[in-house]
Amino acid sequence: MTYRNESAWIQPAAPATAPRTTQARSTAEYRALDAAHHIHPFSDMGALNRAGSRVIVKADGVYLWDSDGNKIIDGMAGLWCVNVGYGRKELAD
Known part of the structure; x- marks a missing residue:
């Protein structure tokens, strides 16, 4: 798929592939990633910070x-x- 901006046709870069592991992350790891990278609209942030996000x-x-x-x-x-x-x-x- 190509996209056109005002000056040129752009080919998107191939998606980066992360190494797959057979071991799943823990709930604590998912909660840490969530806290670092996601904004929760319509959420009580105090309660979310105390309890952690639901995984x-x-x-x-x-x-x-x-x-x-x-x-x-x-x-x-x-x-x-x-x-x-x-x-x-x-x-x-």
């Missing part, structure tokens, strides 16, 4: 599981990214 490790349909084993209904996804169902073709059509 989602699994999903199935409308359900999510966090790294503490809690099963959660994905009630907010429809606001931004799942407005036609969870992969349900009949809704997307």
Whole structure:
């Protein structure tokens, strides 16, 4: 894919590939990365800083599981990214 700016055609660089490891990161590592690189809009930052962010490790349909084993209904996804169902073709059509 190419993009055009005002003066030239630009080819985007190939995406960098990070080395894959077989060992998953810990919840603490994910929380540290989250704190360093993500802004949480609509969040109580005091509570977030005290408790840490929720790390989602699994999903199935409308359900999510966090790294503490809690099963959660994905009630907010429809606001931004799942407005036609969870992969349900009949809704997307």
